[in-house]
Amino acid sequence: MKENLHPEYKEVQVRCACGNTFTAGSTKDEISVEICSKCHPFFTGQAKTMEKGGRIERFNKKFKRD
């Protein structure tokens, strides 16, 4: 009883505007976001020039070649 007073950190479903869904830790029951890890590279390419390398760097390289 009175669970709402102390919401627990739990796994919830996150729905992104791009249609992708994934789970994340939150105290909420449901989360909707505009940017997720799936569509993130597109946004960083426009807003920020360089995020931490790795996945995004590889992503950009692939696009330059095409």
Ligand SMILES: [Zn+2]
């Ligand atoms: Zn997304």
